[in-house]
Amino acid sequence: MPTGQALLYFIYMLAAASVILAGEALYLSFAGRRSRSMAVNRRLKRLAGDVPAEQTLQGLLRERGLTDSGDFLFGMVWLNRLYTQSGITGNPLTFAATFLLVGLAMALLLVLFNFSALASLLIFLVVGLVLPLLVLRRARNKRIQKFAKQLPDALDMIVRSLRAGHPASVAIGLVAREMPDPLGTEFGIVSDEITFGLSIEQAVRKLSQRVGFEGLQLLSVSLSIQAKTGGNLTEILSNLSSVLRERQKLRMKIRALSAEGRVSAWIISLFPLVMFLILQLLAPSYYGGVWHDQLIFPVFTVFGVWALLGDFIMYRMVNFDF
Secondary structure, three states: OOOOHHHHHHHHHHHHHHHHHHHHHHHHHHHHHHHHHHOOOOHHHHHHHOOOOHHHHHHHHHOOEEEEOOEOOOHHHHHHHHHHHHHHOOOOOHHHHHHHHHHHHHHHHHHHHOHHHHHHHHHHHHHHHHHHHHHHHHHHHHHHHHHHHHHHHHHHHHHHHOOOHHHHHHHHHHHHOOOOOOOOHOOOOOOOOEEEOOHHHHHHHHHHHHOOOOHHHHHHHHHHHHHHHHOHHHHHHHHHHHHHHHHHHHHHHHHHOOOOHHHHHHHHHHHHHHHHHHHHHHHHOOOHHHHHHHHHHHHHHHHHHHHHHHHHHHHHOOOOOO
């Protein structure tokens, strides 16, 4: 065979191999993205990217404001606990700096528009310090409510797995694979921590600290007692699941009975603000020159604090802890 023809065949073979390899690379890339998109929780999406389980665990803990061992990262434990239980991911310092910068920018704008220094300072304190705490608290409450709805189903899944003969660690891993967030990722962290050396009681105790749901404290106590004194774990978890379901039903019943009170509280709280805005739009001169009086800001501050106190009292009247 002539040398030129052999070289041409060799080039054809290289071209064919390149097309096959390119097709395989595209398929693997598509399959990887599809497996990540089909994952039911955040932890499985990370594991679908071929990230080692230990690095995945450390990344999930760090983005929640925790150390690699699952302990709180900075000294203000109550604030660290609030950030962790809110479920917000990312650097806690970045989260805090964002609100501080926005508050500072709004305060500077008020100064430029000739507002008083006291008003600018108040806006900075509200936006930079109070607002992030309210955001974290609201995110934590919503996450706990969602977790509370998922936990009885997860316990039932663990009970069925234990009755099928699986060990507790395998049952927890099953929950981590089958349940969506937030419970799926949290139980996945528990499963990884057990794999890397923690006992089930220690891992569940850390889970209770990360989530802040009182039902997990019952689970932690149940596992601790069972480990020390023995007993039927499946029966304990089955009874705990029933208790949590009944508590959830009672909580929803109370919420339904207190719905009228909550709506009344919203109407009473928003009515003065709505009327003030309507008057400003329809009759801007209604208040005359009262805005230039030196007493207007202290009076409005006192009335605002008094209104917030009334809102807090109404909130406590229609929200029950049990």
